[in-house]
Amino acid sequence: MNKIMRKMEVKYITKNEPLLLGKKDLGKTKMSVSDKKSFWELRGVSLNIGEGEAVGVIGTNGSGKEALIDILAGNTKQTTGFITIDGKVNRASARRGMDNALTGLENIQKAISATELDEIKAKHLVNAIINFTDLGELLYRPVGDYSIGMYSCLSLGIALFVTPKLVLLDSVLGNLDNIFYIKAAQKIQSLKDIGVSFIIADTNVFNIERFCERTVWLQYGEVQGFGPTKEVLEQFEYYINWFRSLSLPEKNDYLAKKQKERIDFDVSTVYEEFKSEQFKHGFTRKDEPRMRKAFYKDHGVDPVNNENGNIEEKNDDEKNPQNKKKNKNSKLKYAVGVLVTFLIIGGVWFSIDNKIFAGIGNNNDVTQTASEKSKQEKKTESTAKKASKNSSKSKALSDSKAKVASSQAAASSSAASSKASSESAASSSSAKASSESKAALLKNTQTINVSDGDTLEGLAQKYATTADKIKEINSMTSDSQLKSGDIIRVPK
The missing domain is CATH 3.10.350.10 (LysM domain)
Incomplete structure (x- = not known):
């Protein structure tokens, strides 16, 4: 499968919600207080969206559409799973997202202030939304007084204009009048053309079919189908017709069975899917504690997509050849430094030893007679010459060794640098050739x-x-x- 650029990726999303039942209710439903305290609104939802793509979300009432939108918008937190989103997420809803105590204009200004645009651009954006929504004097009324259609109109205008990257449309299109619907449809298409992505949750399949290239079908919190919109809508229609054909007792039995599944759902089955994927990407059994923590607790970036989240704990040299080259150069410099230090210490020690020897010779001269002193001076002079000669030879030998060591170190460093440069050049050439070959392909x-x-x-x-x-x-x-x-x- 080829890898297309992702605007957003959702994996293994689950959502557990509490059941607020009294003792009488528990008795009627034959549930025990100990093991029936919640149900799973979403059960392992996974999907992805590319740039400029619209993905539809369909399903009957209570299937989990709104729960998924709430999680993607950041209004609530998933129980497990990962969400990778590239860019700011806007949401348009028919009943939530704006401050009902503020006027329409104040809600527009509030949304724009969060983008940190400069004053001139902010004013242009306010005027653009005002012209698009065409609400007139109603913009100076509290949003809480709006009808569902007016609320949808203003919410959609803000979502489509305020720096959109990914727009969530939550059952909002069906509340628009025909004139505004056409205007909104044209704006949605123009945004798709420049790479803005959409998730459209709607009970009206016409809206899904018009805007969405792919569609996910949710039923009782599970993904029943995800693929080309036409195919998924056919599956959904077949299911609706099948359900309608059931007798009333059969419908009741089916619904009771599905509701029980949402209560008895075992989230570890989703974790096993997640774990299998991690193993395919090189993770091992020793990584499982971290994998479990990432899945059940952190809910952060997907470990597979996180460049800094490789829990195989490979060392930096294996991850980055450039680091390996730097480490080699550092070790070579350290070795040369140690060698030079030893040579300096040796030279200083040899100089001190000569001075001590000369001082002892001078003290003996004081106690000797003139003739003995003269002989001794000649002898000392001769000895000094020999010592000086030996010292010169020793120093020359030491300098020669130091030069040889330094030369070898420099040659080693040069060779290492040359080798690294050659490898880098070869790698660059190979990468360029591969890129050109891929582009041609x-x-x-x-x-x-x-x-x-x-x-x-x-x-x-x-x-x-x-x-x-x-x-x-x-x-x-x-x-x-x-x-x-x-x-x-x-x-x-």
């Missing part, structure tokens, strides 16, 4: 959605190419990597 290709039942051979025949060519373009290694809902590239 992707030229004259197009992206397609993989449908259920598609095979590499079938797609190759459809687009006049070969299965091996499709594998090469999308960096695939086997046919099993082709899954329904994937977006891949094929020759034009």
Whole structure:
């Protein structure tokens, strides 16, 4: 499967909510107080969104659509799972997100002040939203007095204009009048064209079909389908027709069964999926305590996507060849420094030893007679000359050794540096060649959605190419990597 740029990725999201039951209620439902205190509103939801893409969220009432939107908007915290989002998230809702005590204009100004735009740009943005919503004098009334349509209109205007990157539309489109709906649809499409992404939760499949390239179907907190919108809507429609065909007792039995599943759900089954994915990316059993902590407690960045979260604890040299080169150079400099230090200490010690020897000779001269002193002076002079000569030889030998050591160290350093430079150049050349090869390969290709039942051979025949060519373009290694809902590239 090829890797497309992600605006957002959601993995293993669950949400546990308490059940507020009294003792009488517990008796009626045959639940014990000890083990029936909550139910799972979401059960392992995973999905992703690309730049400029709209993903729909459908499902019957109580399926978990609003719970998912609340989590993605940051209004509530998931029980488990990870959310990776690139950019600011805006939300448009029919009943929440604005301060009901403030006027419409004050809500606009409040939303813009949070972006830290300069005064001129902020004023332009306020005017743009005022012109878009076309609420007139109603902007000077408290939002709490607005009808559901007016509230939806203002909420949508703020979400679409205030630095949008990812916009969540929570059952808001169905509350708009026809004139404003057309205006909003044009704005949504223009934002998609420049890379803004959307998640649209709606009970009206028409809105999902109009705006969304892919759709996720939630039912009782679980993902029943995620892929091309047309295919998922067909599955959803089939389910609705099947449910309608049931008799009343059959419907009641089915609903009771599904409600019980949400109460008895075991979240460890989702953790096992998460753990299997981590093992596929090189994590091992010794990493499991950290994996468990990340899944159940931290709920932060997905360990697989976190560049600094590699819990294999590889050392820096293995992670970064540049660090390895620096460490080698540091060790070489340290060795040269130690050698030079020993040579200096040796030279100083030899000089002190000569001075002591000369001082002893001078004290003996005082006690000797003139003739003995003269002989002794000659003898001392001769000895001094020999000592000086030996000292010169020793110093020359020491200097020679130091020069040789320094030369060897410098040569070693130069060789190491040259080798590292060669390796770096080779790596750079290889990377450049690989990049040029990849660019040439992707030229004259197009992206397609993989449908259920598609095979590499079938797609190759459809687009006049070969299965091996499709594998090469999308960096695939086997046919099993082709899954329904994937977006891949094929020759034009």
